[in-house]
Amino acid sequence: MNTLLKDKNILIMGVANKWSIAWAIAKSFHQARAKLAFTYLGEKTKKSIEKLMAEEDMNSALLIPCDVTKDEEIENSFNILKDEFGKLDGVVHSIAHAKKEELEGLYLNTSREGYAMAQDISAYSLVAVTKYAKPLMNEGGSIVTLTYLGGERVIKNYNVMGVAKAALEASVKYLATDLGKENIRVNAISAGPIKTLAAKGIKNFGSLLKQFEEKVPMGRLVETEEVANTAVFLCSGLSSGITGEVIHVDGGYNILGY
Numbered sequence: 001m002n003t004l005l006k007d008k009n010i011l012i013m014g015v016a017n018k019w020s021i022a023w024a025i026a027k028s029f030h031q032a033r034a035k036l037a038f039t040y041l042g043e044k045t046k047k048s049i050e051k052l053m054a055e056e057d058m059n060s061a062l063l064i065p066c067d068v069t070k071d072e073e074i075e076n077s078f079n080i081l082k083d084e085f086g087k088l089d090g091v092v093h094s095i096a097h098a099k100k101e102e103l104e105g106l107y108l109n110t111s112r113e114g115y116a117m118a119q120d121i122s123a124y125s126l127v128a129v130t131k132y133a134k135p136l137m138n139e140g141g142s143i144v145t146l147t148y149l150g151g152e153r154v155i156k157n158y159n160v161m162g163v164a165k166a167a168l169e170a171s172v173k174y175l176a177t178d179l180g181k182e183n184i185r186v187n188a189i190s191a192g193p194i195k196t197l198a199a200k201g202i203k204n205f206g207s208l209l210k211q212f213e214e215k216v217p218m219g220r221l222v223e224t225e226e227v228a229n230t231a232v233f234l235c236s237g238l239s240s241g242i243t244g245e246v247i248h249v250d251g252g253y254n255i256l257g258y
């Protein structure tokens with residue numbers, strides 16, 4: 001237990017199940033004494049989050065439905081947060097989606113529709129969420145999103161999602177610049193590969209993990225808790241001078257040139 005996030009109201013977007021990176025973040029934030037709200041996609045996910053919340057004694061957390069492709073749902077979520085919390089100190093955006101068939105084969109074959117969908121859900125949603133979060137962050141705030149090395153380098157089969165992550169990382173820099181003077185910081189965590197529902201959609205994810213483990217400087221996979229602890233740091237006062245950054249939590253994999 002620590003008090004790094006005591007008195008901070010934080011919205012976590014993107015818990016699907018117990019393997020979600022966002023769930024590891026929620027647990028670490030709860031331990032750091034944050035007051036939490038979650039958005040979820042679909043009734044099935046709501047039930048799964050409720051079960052997880054009960055296990056961790058988080059029953060007082062708010063649960064709000066939000067499909068990020070719908071502006072009115074994003075707006076409604078932040079209206080609820082305004083009524084319930086008044087002010088907001090942090091948002092964790094841990095959301096991405098692409099069609100399964102776009103996550104294999106040649107990037108060249110990406111469809112117009114698949115490209116637009118990946119960009120909308122995985123990159124534009126950060127812009128929309130930040131826009132609605134801003135008025136609630138009148139005492140400053142921290143927005144954290146999740147990205148992957150496939151946004152910087154070519155990773156086999158990551159394809160359209162890599163291009164969406166590149167847009168997401170560029171958005172982090174533009175948003176950080178727009179909001180810096182209001183003391184709202186925007187950063188991304190570039191996590192090493194972790195077995196989650198979203199990762200399962202990438203063809204041959206198992207061999208990607210194996211190759212990672214063989215080469216990574218730290219010689220092991222990254223734990224979701226390690227990603228979560230970095231999110232705690234980014235939402236706490238300890239990172240008060242950091243914005244517009246992409247922090248790699250990947251055991252050093254990104255530094256390799258071979």
Ligand SMILES: NC(=O)c1ccc[n+]([C@@H]2O[C@H](COP(=O)([O-])OP(=O)(O)OC[C@H]3O[C@@H](n4cnc5c(N)ncnc54)[C@H](O)[C@@H]3O)[C@@H](O)[C@H]2O)c1
Nearest residue numbers: 014015016020021067068095096146148193194196197198
């Ligand atoms: N797992 C990895 O290896 C890895 C590595 C680096 C970055 N990431 C990123 O971490 C983030 C979280 O992914 P995860 O691996 O925890 O998988 P996950 O499947 O648990 O989380 C993805 C979340 O996105 C949500 N989502 C999808 N479409 C949505 C929509 N239209 N509206 C609202 N929510 C929607 C899903 O409901 C789910 O909760 C993603 O941005 C992912 O790209 C994952």
